[in-house]
Amino acid sequence: MRCAVVLLDVRRSLDAADEAELVRRTAAGDRRAFDELYRRTSPWLAVRLRRRCADADVVADVMQETYLAVWRAAGDFAGSATGGSAVGWLWTIAANRLVDAFRRRARQEKVPVAHAETTVPAAEDEVMAGRVGHELEQALLTLPADVRQVLRAMVLDGLSVRETSLLLGVPEGTVKSRARRARLALREALS
Template identity: 85%
Template sequence: MDHLQEESDRREAVVFPGVRESLDAVDEEELVRRTAAGDRRAFDELYRRTSPMLAVRLRRRCSDADVVADVLQETYLSVWRAAGSFAGAAAQGSALGWLWTIAANRLVDAFRRRARQEQVPPVPVAETVAPAAEDEVMAGRVGQDLEQALLRLPLEVRQVLRAMVLDGLSARDTAVLLNVPEGTVKSRARRARIALREALS
């Protein structure tokens, strides 16, 4: 086993000179690129930096800790296997955005698997009392009137906005994520549009 670790370290030193010193100054995009080249230390560092943020965002959408843990594991397994595909997606966003897209898709997959198992009840969506960080960021960008309109929206409407606008999910995937009919998702999205339009007019 020690021999294998030594060989891995030797390869890292050849592919990434100086990588043994520190990965602190390396950004997440570079960590993904190094992961794509088989650098296990870069992958470990990427996990250390990004998994807490992903776990928080997943827990806002799912109150089942086991599902969240499984989704995190599947997300980073996908990252290890498909890190090379990030190069093509890099122009469209950050590494953190790319990671969240993978995690959100894995969560939708987990909900679909649960729904197919008749004896297992639907996974409950976590209730939040305070506005989520995404709500605050989105509100901060659009001005005080719209901010007030966003904060007045019911929780279930804000959940639809988060899933469809911030996470880029379709109405169908949002319905799976929130465990509501697709028609309900579309109705809540329509209510949000009307409320926001009135706030801006």
């Protein structure tokens, strides 16, 4: 009977914990907290991944890789002082794993074409692409971390303002103002 009461207490404490607390407990090696985190977040994460990839096998692989990374790197989130949400951290891991899967697929599908005519870009185009790419990279590095997070979510992940707000755990108005600050800073840096 005592064992059942202890398990019930553990269950209640997990139910009361938010996702960030579950990640912290996972970092400490708590398997039940990891299971609860998976139970809460995997349906949502699977839906988000399916919106970006129709291949069920790729989504399943990305889910597995994501939660393996969460188990291994939970201490990285638990010790971070960025103030970001655990769900946002989880989505960032999943989005990166999905991009990796797309890159692997592209490399595997690349078939060398024999006797194909290749067009060589003009030297001016190569110089401009290198210059703009370098300037953009430098401009991105000057942005504050919170602004870069919004930019990454909205531009690279293609999320809406509302989705970005939920992902980062900030109000929609904050997302809009950070996106505006990013656009203005990048425009100024690149002009």
